[in-house]
Amino acid sequence: MSRQKPGHSFHIPVMGTGYTVDTPIKIAHYGIDSVISIVDHRLTERMREYHSNLRKIPFEPIHEREDDCRARRITAYLNLVDDIVAQNFGKLRSSDFEDGTEITKYFKLLPESSQLKQKYNKMLRTNGHDPGTVGKELREEIAPGAIDVNIMTKLDRVNYAKKNEALPHEFNDAHAALRGFANSRLNSSVVFSAGMNPRLYSYSARFDDFYPDENESLKKRIILKVSDYRSALIQGKFLAKKGIWISEFRIESGLNCGGHAFATDGYLLGPILEEFKTNRNKLTDTLFELYLSGLKQAERRTVNEPPPMRITVQGGVGTHREHRFLQEYYNVDSVGWGTPFLLVPEIVNIDTETLQVLCDAREKDLYLSDVSPLGVPFNTVRKNTAEIEKQERIAAGKPGAPCLKQHLVFNTEFSKNPICTASRVYQKTKINELESQNLGEAELEKAVNKVVEKMCLCVGLGNPALITGEMNTHLQSQGVSVCPGPNIAYFSKIVSLKEMVDHIYGRINLMTRNDRPHMFINELKLYIDYLRSRIEQSTKPLNDSQMKYFEAFQNKLNEGVTYYKQLAESVSTQWEEFVTVVQDHLLDLEEELNAIMIGENEYVLVRAE
Numbered sequence: 001m002s003r004q005k006p007g008h009s010f011h012i013p014v015m016g017t018g019y020t021v022d023t024p025i026k027i028a029h030y031g032i033d034s035v036i037s038i039v040d041h042r043l044t045e046r047m048r049e050y051h052s053n054l055r056k057i058p059f060e061p062i063h064e065r066e067d068d069c070r071a072r073r074i075t076a077y078l079n080l081v082d083d084i085v086a087q088n089f090g091k092l093r094s095s096d097f098e099d100g101t102e103i104t105k106y107f108k109l110l111p112e113s114s115q116l117k118q119k120y121n122k123m124l125r126t127n128g129h130d131p132g133t134v135g136k137e138l139r140e141e142i143a144p145g146a147i148d149v150n151i152m153t154k155l156d157r158v159n160y161a162k163k164n165e166a167l168p169h170e171f172n173d174a175h176a177a178l179r180g181f182a183n184s185r186l187n188s189s190v191v192f193s194a195g196m197n198p199r200l201y202s203y204s205a206r207f208d209d210f211y212p213d214e215n216e217s218l219k220k221r222i223i224l225k226v227s228d229y230r231s232a233l234i235q236g237k238f239l240a241k242k243g244i245w246i247s248e249f250r251i252e253s254g255l256n257c258g259g260h261a262f263a264t265d266g267y268l269l270g271p272i273l274e275e276f277k278t279n280r281n282k283l284t285d286t287l288f289e290l291y292l293s294g295l296k297q298a299e300r301r302t303v304n305e306p307p308p309m310r311i312t313v314q315g316g317v318g319t320h321r322e323h324r325f326l327q328e329y330y331n332v333d334s335v336g337w338g339t340p341f342l343l344v345p346e347i348v349n350i351d352t353e354t355l356q357v358l359c360d361a362r363e364k365d366l367y368l369s370d371v372s373p374l375g376v377p378f379n380t381v382r383k384n385t386a387e388i389e390k391q392e393r394i395a396a397g398k399p400g401a402p403c404l405k406q407h408l409v410f411n412t413e414f415s416k417n418p419i420c421t422a423s424r425v426y427q428k429t430k431i432n433e434l435e436s437q438n439l440g441e442a443e444l445e446k447a448v449n450k451v452v453e454k455m456c457l458c459v460g461l462g463n464p465a466l467i468t469g470e471m472n473t474h475l476q477s478q479g480v481s482v483c484p485g486p487n488i489a490y491f492s493k494i495v496s497l498k499e500m501v502d503h504i505y506g507r508i509n510l511m512t513r514n515d516r517p518h519m520f521i522n523e524l525k526l527y528i529d530y531l532r533s534r535i536e537q538s539t540k541p542l543n544d545s546q547m548k549y550f551e552a553f554q555n556k557l558n559e560g561v562t563y564y565k566q567l568a569e570s571v572s573t574q575w576e577e578f579v580t581v582v583q584d585h586l587l588d589l590e591e592e593l594n595a596i597m598i599g600e601n602e603y604v605l606v607r608a609e
Contacts (some may be wrong), residue, residue, distance in 0.1 A: 002030075002351060002529075003450070006147070006480040007009055007031045007110065007114055007116060007143070008031055008032055008033070008109075008111065008114070008329060008334075009108065009111055009113070009114075009184050009323070009333075009334055009335060010323070010334060010335050010336065010337050010504055011032070011033040011034065011035075011197070011314075011334045011335075011336050011337075012027070012032065012033070012034040012035065012255065012313065012337060012338065012341055012563050012606050013034075013035055013150075013250075013261070013314050013334070014035040014036065014037045014150040014236055014259060015338055015339075015341070015342065016037065016259070016461035016462075016464070016482070016483060017037045017039055017040045017458075017461045017462060017465075018041055018349050018460045018461055018462040018464040018466070019041060019284060019342065019348045019349055019350060019461075019464055019465075020035060020036060020348055020349075021036055021037065021043060021044070021349065021462075021465050021608060022036075022045055022047055022051065022081065022136075022465070023036070023347055023348060024072040024081055024085055024146075024147040024328075025051065025081055025084050025088070025349045025556045026084060027145060028085040028089070028096055028145040028147055028346050029089040029091075029092045029102070029106075029144055029145075029146045029496065030087070030092075030105065030106050030145065030497075031109075031142060031145050031158035032109075032145040033115070033146040033148065033334070034083070034145065034146075034148070035144040035148045035149065035150050036078075036147065036148070036149050036150065036192055037149070037150045037152075038074050038149045038150065038151060038177045038181060038551065039068070039150075039152060039155050039173070039177060040077075040405060040407065041073040041074055041175075041176075041177070041180075042064075042073075042405060043068070043071040043075035043462045043465060043466075044073055044074055044187025044219070044461065045061070045062060045073045045076075045077065045304055045413040046465075046466065047469075048073070048076055048077040048080050049061070049234070050469050050471060051080060051084065052079075052080065054123065055084070060413065061125075061562070062076060063348075063378075065571060066180075068176070069178040069429070069472060070171075070177070070180065071176040071177070071179040071183065072176055072180070073180070074176075074180025074181065074184070075180045075181075075183045075184045077188075078147070078180070078181060078184035078186050078240055079184050081147055081228075082147060082185050082186050082587070083345070083441055085147060086144075088144075089144040092106060093139050093142065094139075095149060097123075097131045097135055097354070097365070099318045101140075101141070104193065105498075106142060107120040107138075107400045108498075109237075109497075109501050110294070110390035110455070110500065111275070111505040112505070112578075114476075114586075115609060116138065116141060116142065117143075117319075118532075119134065119137075119138060120255075121139060122134075122168065123135060123138065138526055139276070143159060144274075147187075147188050148182050148187045148189045148190070148191055148223065149189075149190050149191065149533055150187050150190070150191040150193060151174050151177050151190055151191070151193070151200075152154065152174070152180075152193050152194040152195070152260075153174055153195055153196065153197035153200055154192065154194045154195060154199060154374060155407055155408070155461075156173055156174035156199075156200060157172060157173040157174055157193075157406070157407065157409055157410075157565065158172055158416070158418075159171045159172065159176075160417065164368075164417070166348045169199060169203075170203070172200075173254055173407060174200050175199075175200060176205050178190065178200065178203060178204060178438075179203075179207075180203075181220070181409065182206075182207035182210070182220060183207075186220070186222070187219050187220075188245060189220070189221040189222060190220070190221075190222055190223065191223040191224075191225055191279050192222065192223070192224055192225065192249065193225040194217035194225075194260065194262065194376075195262070196231075196234070196235050196238070200238055201235075201238060201242075201352065202242060202372040203300065204239070204242075204244055205223065205242045205243065205244055206235055206241070207274060210222065211243060211295070211298075211300045211301065212295075212300070212301050212302075212307070213301070214301070214302050216279075216301075216303045216304065216305075216307070216437055218245065218247065218307060219514070219564060221245075221247035221248070222239065222244060222245070222246055222247060223246075223247060223248040223249075223250050224236065224246055224248070224249055224250065224377050225250045225251075225252055225391075226249055226250065226252070227251070227252060227253075227254050227262055227264050227267070227272070227549075228249055228264055228267050228272050228275075229272060229275040229276055229279065229283075232246075232251075232276075233283065233286070235282070236249070236287045237286070237287065239289055239349040240287045240288075240290035240291040240294055241290050241293070241294045241297075242294050242298065242301050243291065243294035243295040243296075243297065243298040244291075244294070245287070245291055245306075245307050245309075246287065246307060246309065247307065247308060247310065248309065248310040248311070248312055248313070248333075249276070249309070249311055249316065250312045250313075250336070251272060251273065251276065251311070251312065251313045251314075251332075252266070252271070252313075252314050252315045252336075252537075253269045253315025253316050253519075253523050254315075254527075255368070255523060255526040255527060255530060256269070256377065256485060256486060256487070256519060256522055256523040256526055257314070257315035257485050258338050258339045258379055258483050258484050258485040259375045259378065259379060259483040260372060260377070260378055260379075261368055261376070261377045261378065262376065262381055263325065263377065263475075263527070263530055264554065265549075265553055265556060266527065266531070266553040266554070266555070266556030266557045266560070267556055267560070267579030268520070268523060268524060268527065268557070268563075268564075269313070269315065269519075269520060269523055269558035270520050270560065270563055270564055271425070271559065271560050271563045273313060273326070273330040273332070274330070274563065275565075276311050276330070277311075277331055280311060280331075281386075282337060283309075283573045284306050284309050285306075287309075288306040288308075291306070296535070298372065301543075309475055310334065310602055311330075311331070311332050311333055311414070311581060312334040312335070312336065313326055313332045313335055313336065313427060314335065314337075314338060314485070315336070315485065315519075315523075316485060316487050316522060316523055317335055317336070317337060317487075317519055318340065318490055318491070318511070318516060318519060319506060319578055320503070320506030320509075320517050321506075322518065323477065323505075324469070324506075325336050325575060325578065327586060329571065329575070337500075337504060339485040339487045339488050339491075340357055340484070340488070340491050340500060340510075342355075342428065342484055342485065342488065342502075343355070343358060343359065343491055343493065343494055343495055343500075344494075344495055344496065344497055344500050345489075346497045347490055347497050348464075349464040349465040349467075349468040349469070350402060350464050350468065350482075351385075351463075351464055351467045351468060351480055353385055353480070353599065354384060354385065354464065354480045354482050355472075355494060356386075356482060357381060357384055358381065358482065358488055359486050359492050359493060359494065360492075361381050361382075361457045361484070361489055362489050363486070363489045364384045364484050365381050365383070365489075366379070366380075366381050366382075366484065366488065366489055367379075367380065367382070368379075368530070369451070369453075370453050370454070371387075371422075371453055371454060371457070371481075371542075372408075372412070372454070372455075372457060372497055373408040373410070373411075373420050373422045373454050373455075373456075373457065374408060375421075375423045376586055378457075378483060379484065379485055379602065380481070380482065380483055380484075381482060381484055381488070382416070384475070384479075384481060384482050385478070385479045385480045386455060386456075386460035386463075386478060386479030386480055386481040386482075387455070387479075387481075388463070388479065389477060389478070389479035390452075390455050390479070394452050396531035398424065399427045399428070399431070399451070399452040400422060400423050400424030400425070400426065400427035401421050401422055401423060401451070401455070401459070401477060402456075402477075402590050403419065403422075403424070403425070404458070405457060405458035405459060406420065406458070407418045407458045408422070408457065408458060409423075411426060413426075413430070414426065414429045414430075415606075417473060420454075420456070421451075421454045422454040422455055422456045425458075426440070427451050427452055427454070428541075431451060431452075431504050434447050434448060434451070456477065457481050459477045459479075459558070460477065460479055460480055460481025461481045461483070463477070463478065463479065463480045463481075464480055464482075465515070467480070473576065479542075480481070483571065484582075486522060486526065487519075487522075489516075490511060490513055490516040491510060491511075492512055493510070493512070495510060516586055517581070518578070518581040518585070518591045519526060520564060521582075521585045521586065521589065523587050524560065524561070524586075524593075525589060526558070527557055528557065528592055528593050528596070529585060531550065531554065531557070531596060532596055534550070535550060535596070547598065550598050550600050554593065554596060554598060557593055558590075558593065558594070561586060561589070561590045561593065564586055565586065567582075568582040568586075
């Protein structure tokens with residue numbers, strides 16, 4: 001049974017560094033939650049200057065060489081965003097209940113299942129546009145959307161003093177970003193993504209806002225982006241023992257998502273959601289017991305009952321029916337819609353060239369690349385301007401990019417201090433080394449191509465905000481990196497915020513194609529392709545360890561197929577569409593999966609025609 005929501009049942013996840021860096025300013029007053037990346041303090045400083053000048057607010061720069069500039073810049077920007085959202089929401093709340101006003105837009109965007117929407121519609125039926133007492137109540141009940149922030153836990157670069165001495169870990173990139181958020185005025189959440197960072201998690205215990213206040217409320221909350229239940233339990237326990245509560249577990253598909261793809265070992269989204277659904281109360285009880293003990297040990301104010309814990313999901317959703325199924329069958333509190341919003345320039349920063357590339361993109365144009373200096377597969381699209389610019393540098397004999405921001409510096413192959421594998425310095429040095437090894441022509445070409453594949457994401461993902469804001473890019477790269485999920489292939493036109501929200505809630509249909517596979521089916525296909533590619537890329541013959549890994553991966557996918565078959569039987573009455581999808585596609589994919597034969601040091605890769 002569907003649970004009625006007071007407001008919206010979707011959120012907009014973080015997209016790159018620049019695409020959603022100021023999205024809350026554009027949509028939070030309509031009650032829509034969104035997430036800002038705070039990895040790039042130089043970008044947040046530029047955006048603070050931009051929005052201050054736009055609104056004629058005095059701007060005092062925080063210079064690069066000032067103490068703790070990274071954290072202070074982030075705090076200053078988040079405070080400005082909070083102020084602007086408050087102003088926007090104040091104007092909305094005081095506007096009249098008339099056609100075309102902001103408060104009317106607020107209510108028209110809401111889903112029909114929303115309690116607020118139902119009360120608003122009843123007011124219109126009873127009083128027309130004369131709100132009376134009900135209108136006053138509605139003004140008090142509405143609230144702005146969350147201004148959440150994202151920190152990739154792996155981006156925790158050590159910083160150095162002038163004499164090349166490492167600064168204390170509190171000044172690491174992710175630590176400083178967390179401090180910037182914790183010191184801000186925001187009442188919102190930080191999304192920890194990209195895996196567990198024990199030192200960073202422990203650092204969160206330094207800040208009072210993550211602990212209960214006198215009303216047992218949390219001003220600052222933690223969202224963990226996870227790919228499976230086991231990971232959620234491990235990370236949740238670690239933080240609970242320190243008196244830190246997890247306010248939300250945000251489940252993301254390992255492959256059917258945008259940006260970096262943290263693939264599971266064959267665990268599919270449906271079975272993962274089922275495990276969370278089954279164990280939700282157990283998860284809360286387990287963590288609450290540890291949480292109480294942690295609060296006591298930290299000598300913090302205790303609580304009488306568990307704080308709210310939300311379960312949300314994102315990755316590959318594209319239709320109203322899928323959205324409802326996630327809500328009503330798995331009881332998730334919110335569904336993330338990321339990639340489709342790249343075609344809504346009203347609320348994201350995106351240049352016209354990239355927008356056209358995305359509109360034209362089809363399945364063959366979207367691929368899981370090796371461009372990320374993190375060494376993690378990265379979803380992207382062919383013909384993006386950053387890729388074109390990279391190829392031009394390679395053709396000119398100048399591979400690699402100037403390392404201007406240094407957020408992805410992890411390689412110590414040629415230097416004591418880490419450098420980025422997408423940098424000109426690294427790529428030139430690595431290619432020189434390869435050329436000195438007397439490799440065969442084909443082998444050398446393959447090795448060099450692997451080196452020059454890496455791309456500067458720090459600049460490429462931040463550029464959309466600078467370009468759309470018509471800000472000087474200081475002669476840096478003009479290329480734009482873009483990281484849509486595979487779902488973008490089925491969205492092909494630029495739309496408004498209203499149109500996309502209407503699509504999410506089933507009021508209109510933006511799909512121009514009728515051949516889009518169900519999100520669960522598409523994810524399964526992506527995992528089969530991923531398994532096949534991993535086997536193809538492995539050194540032959542496969543050793544025992546490789547064989548065990550691939551067999552376990554294949555078995556886990558087969559367990560997922562079995563789960564979907566059983567799910568189709570159990571929901572056949574209410575969700576006939578899902579049953580049809582399973583019948584039409586699942587058996588074919590099962591056959592393709594089992595055609596990847598893995599046995600004693602043998603493998604056979606059979607591709608479906």
